[in-house]
Amino acid sequence: MFAPEFDYYRAGSVAEARELLDAHPDSTVLAGGHSLIPILKLRLAAPAALIDIGRIDALRGIASDGSTIRIGALTTHAEIAASDLLKGKAAALPEAAGQIGDPAVRNRGTIGGNVAHADPASDLPAVLACLGAAFVIEGADGERRVSAPDFFQGLMTTAVGEDEILTGVELSEAGDGEASAYSKFAHPASRYAVIGTAAKVGLSDGVCTSARVVVGGLVPAPVRAGAVEQALVGQAVTTELIAEASRKVGDSLDDDDLLGDVYASAGYRKASAHAWVRGALSAAVARAG
Amino acid sequence: MKIPVSITINGRQYDRDVEPRLLLVHFIRDVLGLTGTKVGCDTSQCGSCTILLEGVSAKSCTCLAVQADGASITTIEGLASHDGLHPLQESFWNKHGLQCGFCTPGMILASHELLRCNPNPSDAEIRHGLEGNLCRCTGYQNIVRAVRDAAGAAEGGAQ
Ligand SMILES: Cc1cc2nc3c(=O)[nH]c(=O)nc-3n(C[C@H](O)[C@H](O)[C@H](O)COP(=O)(O)OP(=O)(O)OC[C@H]3O[C@@H](n4cnc5c(N)ncnc54)[C@H](O)[C@@H]3O)c2cc1C
Numbered sequence A: 001m002f003a004p005e006f007d008y009y010r011a012g013s014v015a016e017a018r019e020l021l022d023a024h025p026d027s028t029v030l031a032g033g034h035s036l037i038p039i040l041k042l043r044l045a046a047p048a049a050l051i052d053i054g055r056i057d058a059l060r061g062i063a064s065d066g067s068t069i070r071i072g073a074l075t076t077h078a079e080i081a082a083s084d085l086l087k088g089k090a091a092a093l094p095e096a097a098g099q100i101g102d103p104a105v106r107n108r109g110t111i112g113g114n115v116a117h118a119d120p121a122s123d124l125p126a127v128l129a130c131l132g133a134a135f136v137i138e139g140a141d142g143e144r145r146v147s148a149p150d151f152f153q154g155l156m157t158t159a160v161g162e163d164e165i166l167t168g169v170e171l172s173e174a175g176d177g178e179a180s181a182y183s184k185f186a187h188p189a190s191r192y193a194v195i196g197t198a199a200k201v202g203l204s205d206g207v208c209t210s211a212r213v214v215v216g217g218l219v220p221a222p223v224r225a226g227a228v229e230q231a232l233v234g235q236a237v238t239t240e241l242i243a244e245a246s247r248k249v250g251d252s253l254d255d256d257d258l259l260g261d262v263y264a265s266a267g268y269r270k271a272s273a274h275a276w277v278r279g280a281l282s283a284a285v286a287r288a289g
Numbered sequence B: 001m002k003i004p005v006s007i008t009i010n011g012r013q014y015d016r017d018v019e020p021r022l023l024l025v026h027f028i029r030d031v032l033g034l035t036g037t038k039v040g041c042d043t044s045q046c047g048s049c050t051i052l053l054e055g056v057s058a059k060s061c062t063c064l065a066v067q068a069d070g071a072s073i074t075t076i077e078g079l080a081s082h083d084g085l086h087p088l089q090e091s092f093w094n095k096h097g098l099q100c101g102f103c104t105p106g107m108i109l110a111s112h113e114l115l116r117c118n119p120n121p122s123d124a125e126i127r128h129g130l131e132g133n134l135c136r137c138t139g140y141q142n143i144v145r146a147v148r149d150a151a152g153a154a155e156g157g158a159q
């Protein structure tokens, strides 16, 4: 398959990338290319120019100042999956990144591209929403930070403007007694998420002090399962409680929004979502306890 | 628009002017004539186009040649040394890890990546590590045996 013709410019810095975006109408950012190149090959998009940000080293890497972890937009899924810092302080993220596609996809695909693309079947949007990430966007007015509910605006739509660059995401390190996990119903062929669930819990003496549960895959943009969270907080956590709370996930899913396809209908996804919520919660509780 | 690229493949540098939309796999196969790298699905599913880009596996059907400008690449043609086949090639041969051979270049390079990250994988880890590569012929059993054999050979010092 051959993509339509386009021009190509390589940016050496974020400032240069923004200038190039500005100078070339109808241009699109290229990071790892693992969502964009398939789209170009299928001719679902035909930008006039690609602005390659893939060599901007400042956008790569994972670092913490002891409370906030910053992950550069170009950090690959493989690097995230292998990070000991993230495994210890934001476990759901490397767990999800390690389940994306296959090893070769993880070597090229980036966290920035994954969330900027905002495919509902992607894994990282739900995880980052659950971990309370801030999305750092650089635009004409400098840098701004956007939270997940404002960042993910719907099917493949985010807060990143046309001549803006997502430079990275920021997360708080898990505190004492806190842990997170990701549980995914992977499509058997593509490995994309049919249902993906991220959970973060805080435990003190066996009692749940905080809970955040976010589901993706079956909705256009990540959805917080408030009813599940409320059923947990303040309660002594048991296997039965987790199972019972997980069943409330349907309360947060709007039937009109649910996605379905030939592989898994919307109704089927909704009916089985609780199992993946339970999986993520059980794993997070085991880690926190 | 044409862009000059300089890409080193199997130790040899190639300088060419390419269209930005040219896929790396077509650069390798059609521009340079290195046809060991295959195109199976052309949709990043099958892994038959797998190469090593700066030492790590990548699907060359989902990469532009311009993205690889300045990079060093190994294709199946570059894996063997003058002294003989690479241990993975020996193992695929000895364990009958192929039938028609179409998936084999990609399988071997994906196996190379697997053993780079995990030199002593379990059978389950081998199957997981190769989940981006499809084979229509073998039923995978002998591919798993071949990778296990190559891991053992490396451990025994044969590499
Ligand atoms: C075979 C296969 C299987 C996959 N399986 C999964 C899976 O199981 N789960 C999953 O979550 N994903 C999966 N993916 C998608 C993969 O994670 C992609 O790599 C990712 O979604 C996009 O990242 P990228 O760096 O390749 O971005 P690109 O393809 O380069 O870009 C994607 C989009 O984001 C924009 N963009 C990229 N970076 C920035 C930035 N810094 N600022 C502003 N805009 C930007 C681009 O303009 C483009 O519109 C799969 C992909 C393939 C090919």
Ligand code: FES
Residues within 6 Å of the ligand: B038, B039, B040, B041, B042, B043, B044, B045, B046, B047, B048, B049, B050, B059, B060, B061, B062
């Ligand atoms: S041809 Fe590249 S993955 Fe199938």
Ligand code: FES
Residues within 6 Å of the ligand: B097, B098, B099, B100, B101, B102, B103, B104, B134, B135, B136, B137, B138
């Ligand atoms: S040997 Fe024929 S496709 Fe694998």
